[in-house]
Amino acid sequence: MNVIEVNDLLKRYPQRTSKEMLTAVDKISFHVKEGEIFALLGPNGAGKTTTIKSICGLLVFDEGKIKIKDYDLKTERSKALKQISVVLEGSRNLYHRLTPIENIQYFVGIRGKKISKNEALDILDFLGIKEKANEVVYTLSRGMQQKTALAVCLAVDTDVLLLDEPTLGLDVISNVEFRRLLTNVKERGKSILLSTHDMALVEEIADRVAIINNGKIVVCEDKKKLMDVFSATGYKIKVRSEDTLERELDKIGITELTKESNVYDLTVDFKTSSELYEVIDFFKSRNVEIVSIEKQMVNFEKIFISYTNGSNS
Numbered sequence: 164m165n166v167i168e169v170n171d172l173l174k175r176y177p178q179r180t181s182k183e184m185l186t187a188v189d190k191i192s193f194h195v196k197e198g199e200i201f202a203l204l205g206p207n208g209a210g211k212t213t214t215i216k217s218i219c220g221l222l223v224f225d226e227g228k229i230k231i232k233d234y235d236l237k238t239e240r241s242k243a244l245k246q247i248s249v250v251l252e253g254s255r256n257l258y259h260r261l262t263p264i265e266n267i268q269y270f271v272g273i274r275g276k277k278i279s280k281n282e283a284l285d286i287l288d289f290l291g292i293k294e295k296a297n298e299v300v301y302t303l304s305r306g307m308q309q310k311t312a313l314a315v316c317l318a319v320d321t322d323v324l325l326l327d328e329p330t331l332g333l334d335v336i337s338n339v340e341f342r343r344l345l346t347n348v349k350e351r352g353k354s355i356l357l358s359t360h361d362m363a364l365v366e367e368i369a370d371r372v373a374i375i376n377n378g379k380i381v382v383c384e385d386k387k388k389l390m391d392v393f394s395a396t397g398y399k400i401k402v403r404s405e406d407t408l409e410r411e412l413d414k415i416g417i418t419e420l421t422k423e424s425n426v427y428d429l430t431v432d433f434k435t436s437s438e439l440y441e442v443i444d445f446f447k448s449r450n451v452e453i454v455s456i457e458k459q460m461v462n463f464e465k466i467f468i469s470y471t472n473g474s475n476s
């Protein structure tokens with residue numbers, strides 16, 4: 164079952180400096196399945212926040228259709244919005260003069276629900292900030308505030324969570340901790356749509372990912388499949404030869420070459436495994452010694468850059 168369906172979403176903003184409208188989100192479509200972590204990954208200005216704000220009803224979009232758990236956001240707005248809770252980018256998710264407990268009770272209250280102090284404490288405990296339950300939010304660190312915002316989402320107890328740049332501004336330790344927490348939240352049966360330009364976050368916790376660039380989705384795929392496809396293509400090959408090979412190597416599509424005495428370190432991208440065998444035959448036929456062949460480890464950065472042509476993230 165899909166918990167969110169976005170179809171042909173279009174959002175344009177008026178610009179101050181020109182009469183032309185800026186297309187922030189350009190007819191994008193994707194869906195989030197029940198129980199998964201779906202990441203919207205893109206560089207600055209790609210349209211991630213605009214998408215998240217459209218889904219949570221904070222922006223009026225120009226065209227397209229958004230469904231949240233079968234409720235159409237335009238025609239069944241309040242039912243649709245009841246299905247989700249949101250942590251927006253930045254620090255405006257909480258009342259900073261209230262404590263985490265008070266924030267939880269307040270936000271649960273405005274949803275027409277109730278939560279006891281002990282239940283709220285259990286959630287804060289789950290997120291590792293129970294000892295801060297009664298401190299006012301503005302005295303908490305950025306990471307603790309982010310966990311408090313997540314605690315509010317869990318307390319409101321919707322099945323679907325929307326998180327805009329959840330790890331932005333967190334230090335390395337908090338970042339690692341937050342990733343683990345999001346996985347634990349998913350294990351509680353929640354579905355998560357997050358936007359980010361944090362590739363480590365996507366690599367570690369996302370089930371599926373859509374890469375968005377200039378308002379368009381350039382790829383939407385199961386993360387493991389995407390990583391498999393990419394890791395299948397890159398090889399590091401070390402060969403030894405008394406002869407000069409540079410010219411010959413041009414024929415086999417080397418992407419990187421370094422040479423020390425008579426040892427060549429080569430990086431090659433193969434589209435199919437038969438291309439690899441062709442290269443092995445090529446070396447054999449020239450009596451070139453193959454010292455080693457290694458499949459390159461792929462990280463998400465490489466995938467991201469190849470789809471966005473290196474847009475800044």
Ligand SMILES: Nc1ncnc2c1ncn2[C@@H]1O[C@H](COP(=O)(O)OP(=O)(O)OP(=O)(O)O)[C@@H](O)[C@H]1O
Binds near residue numbers: 185205208209210214
């Ligand atoms: N209120 C607005 N008025 C005019 N233009 C806007 C407005 N909000 C966003 N934009 C523009 O829309 C485009 C998409 O912005 P958006 O904030 O959705 O991107 P993003 O992917 O979330 O970026 P970031 O990672 O920097 O937060 C950008 O070019 C941005 O300048």
